[in-house]
Amino acid sequence: MTSKTLILGQTLRFRANPFHAPIEDAVLYDARGGVLVEGGIVTETGTADDLRRAHPDVTVTDMGDALLIAGFVDAHAHYPQTAMIASWGKRLIDWLETYTFPEEMRFCDAEYATEIAARYFDLTLANGTTTVCSYATIHPESVDAYFAEAKSRGLRALAGKTCMDRNAPDGLRDTPQTAYDDSRSLLERWHGQDRLSYVITPRFSPTSTEDQLAALGSLWAEHPDCLMQTHISEQTDEIAWVRDLFPSARDYLDTYEVHGLLGPNAVFGHAIHLTDREQDRMREVGAALVHCPTSNTFIGSGLFDMGLAATHRVGLATDTGGGSSFSMLRTMAAAYEVAQLRGQSLHPSQLLWLATEGSAKALRQPQIGNLEPGREADIIALDLASTPAIAQRSSRANDIWEAVFPTIIMGDDRAIRQVWVAGNPPN
Numbered sequence: 001m002t003s004k005t006l007i008l009g010q011t012l013r014f015r016a017n018p019f020h021a022p023i024e025d026a027v028l029y030d031a032r033g034g035v036l037v038e039g040g041i042v043t044e045t046g047t048a049d050d051l052r053r054a055h056p057d058v059t060v061t062d063m064g065d066a067l068l069i070a071g072f073v074d075a076h077a078h079y080p081q082t083a084m085i086a087s088w089g090k091r092l093i094d095w096l097e098t099y100t101f102p103e104e105m106r107f108c109d110a111e112y113a114t115e116i117a118a119r120y121f122d123l124t125l126a127n128g129t130t131t132v133c134s135y136a137t138i139h140p141e142s143v144d145a146y147f148a149e150a151k152s153r154g155l156r157a158l159a160g161k162t163c164m165d166r167n168a169p170d171g172l173r174d175t176p177q178t179a180y181d182d183s184r185s186l187l188e189r190w191h192g193q194d195r196l197s198y199v200i201t202p203r204f205s206p207t208s209t210e211d212q213l214a215a216l217g218s219l220w221a222e223h224p225d226c227l228m229q230t231h232i233s234e235q236t237d238e239i240a241w242v243r244d245l246f247p248s249a250r251d252y253l254d255t256y257e258v259h260g261l262l263g264p265n266a267v268f269g270h271a272i273h274l275t276d277r278e279q280d281r282m283r284e285v286g287a288a289l290v291h292c293p294t295s296n297t298f299i300g301s302g303l304f305d306m307g308l309a310a311t312h313r314v315g316l317a318t319d320t321g322g323g324s325s326f327s328m329l330r331t332m333a334a335a336y337e338v339a340q341l342r343g344q345s346l347h348p349s350q351l352l353w354l355a356t357e358g359s360a361k362a363l364r365q366p367q368i369g370n371l372e373p374g375r376e377a378d379i380i381a382l383d384l385a386s387t388p389a390i391a392q393r394s395s396r397a398n399d400i401w402e403a404v405f406p407t408i409i410m411g412d413d414r415a416i417r418q419v420w421v422a423g424n425p426p427n
């Protein structure tokens with residue numbers, strides 16, 4: 001018999017998308033609720049009293065007034081950029097050449113890749129992030145290191161080999177054929193194993209030839225259940241460069257589309273400066289967009305249009321190390337601020353949704369992202385008074401939204417009181 005655990009606290013879950021439905025309909029909140037976990041799965045939710053009465057013999061973990069929600073889902077990150085986060089003074093292309101590529105070069109060394117993968121998951125778990133969709137480097141070793149580490153911790157995790165065959169330094173380029181061959185053998189090794197998913201990963205159009213994009217389009221056609229992730233329209237200089245490199249393309253999205261790299265399982269990072277056609281086409285095919293707000297302010301890229309969340313699948317992400325934090329709380333705060341600069345006010349429920357269910361949906365991971373019976377029990381307990389500054393503000397809250405918003409805006413890893421990965425504390 002598998003053991004059952006009843007976790008008690010304040011509980012918050014979603015029954016609809018708060019960008020589509022009124023907040024009262026979208027959210028289920030219990031001031032004293034519970035989550036019953038059995039065999040790594042959430043089997044029941046409800047009030048603490050009802051669950052205790054129905055299950056008098058189960059082990060109880062009482063988190064007091066902490067807020068239980070689904071673990072955070074970071075829909076776009078670069079784990080190999082862990083050690084060069086917060087690198088000063090450059091915009092996208094210079095930043096890649098000055099800081100990113102030299103660091104990524106080091107991942108030909110499997111030992112280094114393993115060291116950084118372990119460090120990365122230590123940091124993300126400490127921040128309450130239980131699933132990440134990451135770019136690796138061009139080196140197959142970097143993918144192996146990431147998945148081996150995620151597997152040993154029982155994590156649901158996604159990643160792919162970053163493919164580049166031009167406009168990158170020696171030692172950081174593959175070819176159309178090796179990109180195809182290496183991606184395919186990594187996909188066959190890892191995709192669907194335990195909680196792991198392989199993601200076909202051309203870095204972005206400027207660093208792939210048309211032949212490489214076509215080769216990866218073919219691979220995706222052979223494995224359409226995989227996600228395909230890439231970057232699009234992050235900075236205006238980048239878009240101008242794409243126009244020069246692909247003179248016959250209608251727009252940036254077209255550089256992917258003509259090579260079979262657009263579909264319902266496509267995940268596009270940044271997507272800040274999209275044309276109307278690009279937005280319409282992405283909606284038509286059901287492709288996902290991922291907002292990376294700390295990266296967009298840190299690298300100076302621009303302000304994502306959160307209005308798109310009404311019509312498109314939108315996820316939220318750190319984009320470390322272009323992003324300036326491993327924390328999805330810091331990322332939600334940045335999303336709030338970016339939206340304010342566009343005259344949009346995001347409700348706390350919308351921010352929490354983006355960091356959990358929204359990202360899970362962007363990544364087509366219906367098993368996670370919400371504390372709903374049947375979901376995998378990746379759960380976090382948020383301390384809503386984790387610092388004196390937050391505590392003095394949340395103490396005068398009149399409702400859960402006023403209580404949680406100070407943690408969203410001012411919180412960090414100190415607010416993560418407990419993490420469960422498939423029902424267990426992380427190892």
Ligand code: GUN
Pocket residue numbers: 078092096100203204231234295299319322323
């Ligand atoms: N565009 C292509 N590669 C990258 C990357 O590593 N980080 C960011 N922020 N944008 C990119």
Ligand code: ZN
Pocket residue numbers: 076077078231269319322
């Ligand atoms: Zn990125």
